[in-house]
Amino acid sequence: MPHDSSQPPAREHLHRVVVIVDENSNPFELGCATEVFGLRRPELGRDLYDFRLCSPQPRTAMRDGFFTLTGVTGLEAADDADTLIVPNRPDVEVPRRPAVLDAVRRAHARGARLVGFCSGAFTLAEAGVLDGRRATAHWQWADAFRVRFPSVHLEENVLFVDDGDILTAAGSAAALDLGLHVVRRDHGAEVANAVSRRLVFAAHRDGGQQQFIERPVPAVPDESLAPVLAWAQERLDVPLTVSDLAARAAVSPATLHRRFRAQLGTTPLAWLTRERVALACRLIERGESRFELVARNSGLGTAANLRASMRRATGLAPSAYRRRFGPGAG
Structure with missing residues (x-):
């Protein structure tokens, strides 16, 4: 007809x-x-x-x-x-x-x-x-x-x-x-x-309610992590270690861990992994179908690590994520 x-x-x-x-x-x-x-x-x-x-x-x-x-x-x-x-x-x-x-x-x-x-x-x-x-x-x-x-x-x-x-x-x-x-x-x-x-709100906040339960205010609050976070987000595709982040923040790795725990409720390594998975998701949504390239450009290294990290974070393998959110999905 x-x-x-x-x-x-x-x-x-x-x-x-x-x-x-x-x-x-x-x-x-x-x-x-x-x-x-x-x-x-x-x-x-x-x-x-x-x-x-x-x-x-x-x-x-x-x-x-x-x-x-x-x-x-x-x-x-x-x-x-x-x-x-x-x-x-x-x-x-x-x-x-x-x-x-x-x-x-x-x-x-x-x-x-x-x-x-x-x-x-x-x-x-x-x-x-x-x-x-x-x-x-x-x-x-x-x-x-x-x-x-x-x-x-x-x-x-x-x-x-x-x-x-x-x-x-x-x-x-x-x-x-x-x-x-x-x-x-x-x-x-x-x-x-x-x-x-x-x-104008964070797409994903780490941590939990323990951040907000009443407790004494420290006499000298930690400095903001914003500069080192912004620096790391521009370099997710290159190898970064906790020592690299600590050096950028001009503090020891132990101090950096304490600041991440206090301000974000997570560890530096967990934060890096989360940011890299988020970048990998965006690359897939924009049409990149070569998962080895997605892994490399997001700093996750290998397709196997990409697959494991995305499953933990989203519940979906990269191929399933592409079918659901990639170009032409839905």
């Missing part, structure tokens, strides 16, 4: 992200979800998601009555979500609405991806979908969470947990970390980096 050019082309199906907003929800995490999943992306030439808000009532008072949200669709929109972001709020002891918990259970039963920011882990746990699963929540509420939900494996000292179809972020700002991780999982490192640049 000939093509009817008078008919508009079918609109590409976009992954639908729906946020449930309930009484006393936190505005910051709602803003994070909107920034990551809801904004148009003219710099990419395409939209990434179909983003919607929904609420169980026509007027929703946000946290501490700062403002009232109106004009969003009803809770039935949650039934069409590919990814459902559950509500979070500071009053973790107050039970969630049964209608909200039912919507979460229905989404989980049909295979939707569930996301909880900060105290959103409490919503997921109340719905019963976290039993026997891994999750995280803000360190402030970790003890209370363990008492109420002993069957959930709470990981306290991380920024977020990706447990496949259920993902949780530890705190308010960690919502951005998790959101960018989801974009990276869905669209690859290059797109996630573009989104992070627009947010």
Whole structure:
């Protein structure tokens, strides 16, 4: 049958992200979800998601009555979500609405991806979908969470947990970390980096919540690692050792290790490997199919090391990563 050019082309199906907003929800995490999943992306030439808000009532008072949200669709929109972001709020002891918990259970039963920011882990746990699963929540509420939900494996000292179809972020700002991780999982490192640049936020922060738990401020804070990090990022394709980094920073290797641990929550070698894997991902996304060349230009050395490093970091072999995120994928 000939093509009817008078008919508009079918609109590409976009992954639908729906946020449930309930009484006393936190505005910051709602803003994070909107920034990551809801904004148009003219710099990419395409939209990434179909983003919607929904609420169980026509007027929703946000946290501490700062403002009232109106004009969003009803809770039935949650039934069409590919990814459902559950509500979070500071009053973790107050039970969630049964209608909200039912919507979460229905989404989980049909295979939707569930996301909880900060105290959103409490919503997921109340719905019963976290039993026997891994999750995280803000360190402030970790003890209370363990008492109420002993069957959930709470990981306290991380920024977020990706447990496949259920993902949780530890705190308010960690919502951005998790959101960018989801974009990276869905669209690859290059797109996630573009989104992070627009947010003026690191595409990947090392370390975990232990960085943010209250502790005495050192009398003399360590100097910033930014200059040595920038220097190393320009030389990922050449051999670099911890001694090289330490010499560039004009400190001993032991001091460099302490500064990396204190400021980034990781080791110099682990940071170098992560940066090299990220560069390898970008090279593959841009069309380089010769994996020996990708390994050499990213500083990973050999195709075997590239394969092992990418599997650890992304869960995908280079060939699988190319099929999913390379030119013409999707």
